[in-house]
Amino acid sequence: MIELPEFIRTEVYHPLSVHFPITLLLVASLFKLVGIWIPTPTWRQGGSLLLALGVVGIWIAIYTGNLADGIVSRQICDPTVLKTHENNAYLTAWFFSGSLLLDLINRFDLLSGKILRILVVLVMLTGSGILVYVGHLGAELVYEQAAGVNVPSGDCAGF
Template identity: 65%
Template sequence: MDQLPDFWRTEVFHPLSVHFPIVLLLMASLFKLIGLWSSRITWDHGGRFLLILGVIGVWLSIYTGNLADGIVSRQLCDPTVLKEHENFAYTTAWIFTIALLIDILTRYIDLIKTRITGIILVILMLAGSASLAYVGHLGAELVYQQAAGVNVPSGDCSEFN
């Protein structure tokens, strides 16, 4: 290898797009949890806004993950980790999407806007957060144990000279 590969490779779009939704979804869960006990509506509205952005972002991350899959899967020693990462990513995305739908429905339909619905929503979002943490763990395994999507320099690092 005489030169470094271009940074803007297809498999790089996934790590670039995945970290922002992680923060958005975790913060949305925290805001909604605080909103259960706070009398200020700001926590609830802030949580909803973060959840909307996070759900959009998580589906973008799934899209970029699918793009990277075709390139990275051929280079892995254990592609079952990638498949589990993908499956849990879809599960996580659907959990938060369902949470968003429930949250939007409770915003506009007073009949289902109850404390128990809020508790169910927070439990669902906390389950999504746990799933999100596991997806991140699997992603870290792919990168740090199998060098998924990572440029491995030559032994003499000649491409850096």
Template identity: 65%
Template sequence: MNEIPEFWRTEVFHPLSVHFPIVLLLMASLFKLIGLWSSKITWTHGGRVLLVLGVIGIWISVYTGDLADGIVSRELCDPTVLKDHENFAYIASWIFTGALLIELLKDYIHSLKKKITNILIVLALLAGSGVLAYVGHLGASLVYQQAAGVYIPAEDCSEFND
């Protein structure tokens, strides 16, 4: 019985780390979108905080996905789905990172151009959200259609009997 506990399996870290950045980045997109029309600074500053946290989280998710890749890819019927999941995750990560960099640098732009910059940031966030939704779809396809990283018990479930 030298098997490591279920929680410490490397491929488990990815699903544990991926859900927070998804929510944070989608909420950042929503906050920044509302901030375009609202005069309350809460929306724009809240969106900035959510974006910073989401970008940190998405790169952690990319890292944990890379850890899981070597373990999960050996068991897949169609590894191209995993490759697409990885490639689009990188695209989403870079889109959100670029939006964050523009967000952080916009304080140095003249006020007339700030409105245009805010619109560009929101467009990038919306594009990133679309790519992120596709990444999630591919991830769900890996788990629910190919059982990526899923433990499949014996047919009689004998390992659960005492």
């Protein structure tokens, strides 16, 4: 069997694309939370920018996760962990997408006020909690089930 170079294996794209949205969305949540008490443009607009970039990133991560699914699901012992990871990733993406929609509604003054800003933060914090769980499941897939990991032969002949 011919081994593909590491950068061509589609299951590798997911870990490459997932870490930025995790960071962006968690920091965006922090910015928006601080922005409730310190309503400066740095916190509010910074949080909005990080949220928008994170939402784009999380949908890219879901796309690349779907690319990896067909390959990884055949290699792991417990596919229910993968399915739970996938389902909660979608839930996370929808929570943050909803937050972005509410944030845009607030930004363009369709509805505004402190209650809407607090609602945005609450939805983001809920999404953050689920995001941490999704990350835990992803780590479990990689470190306990070797999902997407190239396991070398016993004699390491491929190196």
